[in-house]
Amino acid sequence: MDKDSESLSEPPAPLPIRRLEESLINRIAAGEIIHRPASALKELIENCLDAGSTSIRVTVKDGGLKLLQIQDNGCGIRKSDLPILAERFTTSKLSNFSDLSRISTYGFRGEALASMSHVSHLSVVTKTRSETCAYRAQYSDGKLVPAQPGQAAEPKPCAGNDGTTITIENLFYNTPTRLSALRNTSEEYSRILDVLTKYAIHNPKISFAGSSAPDLSTTASSTIPQAIRMLYGQSIQKDLLEATTSSGDDQKKPESWTSEAYFTNANYQSKKTIFLLFINHRLVESSRIKRALEGVYNGILPKGAFPFIYLSLEIDPRSVDVNVHPTKKEVHFLNEEDITMKICDALQEKLAEKSQSRTFEYQTLLTGGTLESDDRSNGKKRKGKERDLDSDDLDEDKQQGPSRQQPKKVYSHHKVRTSLADRTLDSMFPVLNSSHIAPDKQKSSIPSTPSTQLTSRYKEIKESECFLTSVKSLRKALVKGKHKALTEILEKHTFVGIVDTNRCLSLLQYSTKLYLVNHGAFAEELFYQLGLRQFGDFSRLKLDPPPPLKKLVEIAVEAEAISEETELTKPQIVDRIVNILQTRRDMLAEYFSLNISPDGLVQNLPLLLRDYTPNLDKLPHFLMRLGPQVNWTSETECFDAFLRELAYFYVPGPVAGEPSLGLSSSPSPSTSTKTEATRTKEEEESDKAERWQIQHILFPAMRRYMLAPKSLLDVDVVQVADLPDLYKVFERC
Template identity: 45%
Template sequence: MAQPSSSSAMTSSPLRGTKRKADEMIAPRRIRALHEDVVNKIAAGEIIVAPVHALKELIENAVDAGSTSLEILVKDGGLKLLQITDNGCGIDKDDMVILCERFTTSKLKSFEDLTSIGTYGFRGEALASISHIAHLTVTTKTAESSCAWKAQYAGGKLAPLKPGQNAEPKACAGRQGTQITVEDLFYNVPTRRRAFRSASEEYSKIAEQVGKYAVHCKGVAFSCKKHGEAGAGIAVPATATVRDRIRMVHNSAIANELIAFEVANEQYGFKADGLVSNANYSGKRTTLLLFINHRSVESSAIKRAVEQTYSMFLPKGGKPFVYLSLEIDPARVDVNVHPTKREVNFLNEDEIVELICGEVRTRLGSVDTSRTFMTQSLLGGGKTPSISKVTTLPEDSDSTPLPTSKRPSTAKAGTQKLYENNLVRTDAKSRKITAMLPQAHHPSSPSREPTSDGMQYEYTDKEATTCRLTTIKELRASVREEMHNELSDVYSNHTFIGIVDERRRVVAMQGGVRLFLVDYGLVAAEYFYQLGLTDFGNFGCIRFATPLALRELLEIGVAQARALEAANDSGFVDWDEVVPAVEQQLLSRRAMLAEYFALEISEEGEVLTLPLLLKGYMPSLGKLPNFLLRLGPHVDWDDEKACFQSFLRELASFYVPEALPAPLIEGEEDEDVKNRRIEIGWAVENVLFPAFKSRLVSTRSLLKGTIEVANLKGLYRVFERC
């Protein structure tokens, strides 16, 4: 018999997994309901992705039951056996019939209860999901019961413990509490089971999850061990403090370097406390134990903000340890956004994160008086530099550092040699190249820093307002979308070197082993624009002792613009109509300018206040007439989003340090210009660039203003050939 061709065979019997083409669809497929078993397995796959997720659900149920002791037993990474025993309130025998049915729970009665949820579990899906993909056995005893009851479940229903028996729970001996045994996880989902690479990897994930709850759940004892081993991998007594729990779960090196913090805010309805590592500890990766309303969750936004905060205190590549417990008004939190409740949404996330990071930053700064560094001692005789560990002291301390001979040495015979092409300067306070040059040509030297920015600061009781404008949120999001990761790392870890060209507004800064020339005017413009978005509606005020006449300022701006127009041989503007038009534009929007931008103009046309964006830095008031004049034609007053964006861009341009002419021969330069040169030089080094380091989101637009001019490793390769 002739064999059919491959093409005919394919047509008559399509291979499994082959996509059907449109011309092969003879008729539309009928829509039918999935079988209940398929539905349940799909749902189980969303809740229980790995053994660690099953254990997380069981731990949360045990803690909800009021347990003070949890014992966990694991075999083959939880795939063969996962058992948890607690001493909680137990489960009533009458409830065991529906224990593993979907959406059966004792913690939720109506949908409105979700707004005040105060327990870990609430949807009643955990045990149901486990029973569909594993062999589940529950043994439980309540305080009122004279004996324990044991039941087995399959597919959400009671199943016989042995073939031929009925499925009803059986009486047995047992202590108060509940023991849940999960065997052969994913036995009926072979593709999921084959996806796990090794039992040891799954156990490490389980140990990490148990460790998180062991740290957070005060008053609860935890024990976790592998099946067949005598000792427990994790053992934490109920009486241990949080610091001791971290010591037992992690190590003493972390526990010894922790500082406590606490912050609360009634406006945003939250309070937070925790333990964070100080500057002496530096790990290879960030360890973040985050609990929101006592639920272990993950948050990339919080993790990113914490790492940004620590970038000012740790060496490049160093990561912190953070335990953070955040309690938020349940009405402000939506915990029902992820099947495994791994993520939550809450109101005022940006504001809350900023307050927490601000408190952490304050605590780190206040205790960082004994930070240890690895320093290089350059000794004579051509010997290899030795490495020693010293303690840095506060600048105002009367103590003297230990002599070199008495410093505790950490050098070992097997210590890896540090090559010169990998050594970088990390202390921004060390001597700079500008200190070696004549001060007449480099007035920004620290010895000539200004004593004040010329302002007297007063603090008011005005509470910060929450910006709920969609347009501002969209503008903030657009900044985050334009973020350049590599450039952000350079600016957040840079070391300022000095001003190179004041006329072109160029400075030199070091990023790791690379040297950059930076257009600080361009960077300042982006920074002040972002600052305007972040502090929108909450600006401080620069209040004039004597109000300034708006019309006179506009006339000065017109005179400056006319002079510039004459120099450029252009004459397309009717300047006689500009002043009244711009004046009317600003006066008609006085209320909005005062509320959103802290720019107060009286009904009589007097400028009372200007927005204060950065404490310690005063913009040049010589730019004020041009700034006010540009608010007329260069701000889109008809569209809300465009208005806010263009206004903040103009405000940022006003705040950018002005370009100064090249310094003249000493004694021939105007005194005001010379003083302003000193002020700008000091502010760029001590105010602006530290602010860039802590708060700037480096966008792609800054690439054209940041040029790499040298690379230490590249220079070494060049000189090695010489």
């Protein structure tokens, strides 16, 4: 081995350990205490409160980086203490280590002013009540420095009021890396304002004010709710609740505690949680307590809405460790989980008491329109059905006075039909009066209602209470797979008409757009979601007389082509399917209201939607598919597959044709090739009844209950027209 390789394999020589310079040590320590101007202000406010101040005035320039000044009327600082004021570990709060266990003041380590003097130009003007004048002192790196070169560094007498004024200039001037990271002065100012706001709310008997920008001003005689109203707006006060709780034990014990909370009810909604936490009057943060309190509102506020919570917790100092964070941002205390749980219970109980007084504010908007003249422009409050603005409205406005603002012109290609009473496709063709229609016997539940009826009269379908993990996971999957834009189209659509019942095509209008949709695919998804929504609590569709299960399955199996891969005969397949359903009839009855008697009679079917009766010609096919298509060994897959098959059974349209057991929403060839001339009167009446159900029952139910999945966009929705685009085409012509 040569010398070069030997030298490469040798470990490097150890570097000598040196003692860091005192200035470097202090700057490193200063970076742990003073992160940004807001953290410096927090330390200064706490010093003012420790000094017994009743008035605090803050001046800020360039987000606190150029200037940060705080003035109070507290007890002041003695002249003899000024020389060591900015040295590290100098304090009037502690004398020995045992004092930490009963500390009740904000500052106690003596590092705040020292840290500020190492990263800024620090000056102090202070006066005690016993002294005849105030004294000014300037500091750098923890030591007194002269105000001008050649002068003495001792404090100079000057004019001043009782109390202390601390001025920090050019913060982080000697730490360019930290300074470059804080160039956004508006953000730093917002943080300063946030700290000042929180202390102003917790100390309503102390007046807070800002001199450079009066964004915050409180009086010294207010209460906490009044301070919240002044600083967070008047709207929050009417939704504010109060709850106090305590340990209930002897307050002299170390485990004793009391809490006071002000929080909003269900009417208030914020874009993010506003959480103010004070422990023993110290502003701190606790992600665990915050998450626990937010959990109280999970079932109260909608998704994306958050509450306002102010919590003041007073605990025996012997149970609190305040010396766990350099900036005292966090504290630890005993029995944290138990205390948090009791506070959450108190908030939940108070919210439950006020749940009956919830109010709602609402306004009526044109669905998807661009109409610029609203109710506020003409001073009229409209209730009930929306109507378009016409010439009569203009004349009425003129009569009311010339000062009324005239509504702006709305171009024709931006007008949106908003009334369901307007003409549909069906109204353009002559139709029979509903009194002349004899509904099909299997659809006798359809009321003989005129074609102008707009909505189906069915009760609200509430989500059943279910504790099965499988059902909960399926419901969560529906919410997670929701396509926001398509769901909004369904919620706010206007039904135009049915294009083709055999091909399951309908037209919908949303805003100025016209969509061609496969109502069969949409109905299948709707019935699946309704089945999942009502799991275990279905209404029943009674079959009278009840048909035999085996006979129904035989009819379906006879119509199917048997695969060459199976060795079973058709009678054996029938027996196997019947046996599967008979052995599970208790489960089918309990969860799905599909009642099969011990002697094999189908007594009841689940009713998914009131006023809607499925085509019972599909019943044999539905019962047959439950055998091979449902995985009865897996709970989640079983429930999901059963509800899918049930939804397919409910889909409007003709009976499935000859193809295999695969799911298909396409009509049979024999049905689709029928001409109008060969259709019987009974078939025409059946088609009429089916169209009525699609328009007046299915689509209103989709508007109310359906969370449209993204999969429907692939082949089941097509935009066929857009009014502004059509006007452009006409203009070119």
